[in-house]
Amino acid sequence: MEVEVNPVVIIGAGPQGLAAAAHLLERGLEPLILESGDCPAAAVVEWGHVRLFSPWSELIDPAARRLLELTGWSAPESGYPTGAEWVEEYLAPLAEELGDSVRYGSRVVGVGRKGRDLSVDDGRAKQPFVVHVHRADGAEERIEAQAVVDASGTWRTPSPAGAEGLPALGEHAAVVAGLLDHRTPGRDEAAELEGKHVVVVGSGHSAATAIVDLATVVRREPDTRVTWALRRGAVGNAFGGGSADELPERGALGQRAKKAVEDGLVDLVTGFRTEQVLVEDGRAVLASEDGRRLAPADRVVVATGFRPDLSFLSEVRLDLDVRLQAPTKLAADVDPNLHSCGSVRATGAADLAHPEPGFYIVGAKSYGRAPTFLAMTGYEQVRSVVAELTGDHEAAERVELELPDTGVCGGSGLFDAPEQASSGGCCAPAPQLVQIGTRTDG
Structure with missing residues (x-):
């Protein structure tokens, strides 16, 4: 045939x-x-x-x-x-x-x-x-x-919360229990989290989008608590290129997330490498490799790329x-x-x-x-x-495209050396907060 x-x-x-x-x-x-x-x-x-x-x-x-x-x-x-x-x-x-x-x-x-x-x-x-x-x-x-x-x-195929690139112990169970999600919440869903504790894991544009939306909830309902957990213990080129970014909205997103941290609407935790997610009394507790634990969360948003x-x-x-x-x-x-x-x-x-x-x-x-x-x-x-x-x-x-400058300097820095990872690399000094970089247009 x-x-x-x-x-x-x-x-x-x-x-x-x-x-x-x-x-x-x-x-x-x-x-x-x-x-x-x-x-x-x-x-x-x-x-x-x-x-x-x-x-x-x-x-x-x-x-x-x-x-x-x-x-x-x-x-x-x-x-x-x-x-x-x-x-x-x-x-x-x-x-x-x-x-x-x-x-x-x-x-x-x-x-x-x-x-x-x-x-x-x-x-x-x-x-x-x-x-x-x-x-x-x-x-x-x-x-x-x-x-x-x-x-x-x-x-x-989102990446898991576990620091080794593998799911943390208990991560799947937390998903089944409805406490952990690998997708960033929409604004309507974020509004439903008023008065609750939300942990965001990740350092990219998806994480920044979640932080900005959740900060709006905190402004409206101050009893809401948001914790932002990042693996890297350094500042690096934290919130993108700001006004130097040739995609203005990309630069603005990072700056809005930065302001949420500076205004105290978000608690920032650095060097937190998730090893285990425990379900206790209907809430999720993230434990890191160094023994630290975050406060029990009503929702964990894993935005790790x-x-x-x-x-x-x-x-x-x-x-x-x-x-x-x-x-x-x-x-x-x-x-x-x-x-x-x-x-x-x-x-x-x-x-x-x-x-x-x-x-x-x-x-x-x-x-x-x-x-x-x-x-x-x-x-x-x-x-x-x-x-x-x-x-x-x-x-x-033939090349028929010129891509916009990110306005960001340097690589991601050394994973365990804050004083070196915060270097601005080839350009101006980087802002002294935390590393971001994942949502795309793809």
């Missing part, structure tokens, strides 16, 4: 997956997008209450814009949308225009080469990819493709950095241990290539565990990758 081989299968109908499809259509190829959720950008829908720190002009892919404008669609011209607005006004219309190219309720559980497991060299590159899919109706499917673009993101799900790629030959789980050629530019002043550079097909020809990881997942991803970074990635897949090597090598 003859099996149809799709030109390109895209995993994930998020911002980068949909953009990749628009670029493929523009170049005359029919994409097939496999989305595990029941709607476009299902992950973005889950954090729809969060306002992005990129303006509309940086959240719309150029090829997607051209495709939509043919239908009479007009792009929003100004402002900073929430995730829900991003979906409603751009991503959902784009998915609708892509029509049957998007299959919902289709979870990819494996990718490999037809008739070849990971160890087989002979004839490998000549075989199509085989994508194994579990559908929402319980059926299983094998789909063949000439190329695969993994744009599945990292939202489904995200990591790529590589489980369904075990039969694909990948070249990943051992620390970040990002493509090796990309890792040095996004490594938070090393990253210094200025912006990270735009990345394209050459940076994202793996030993498996025709396979690419794009979007937030391409950054592995690094926290610096922006939507427009992903749009440049898919432009370059699609150009490479269609044989336009000159366009693939």
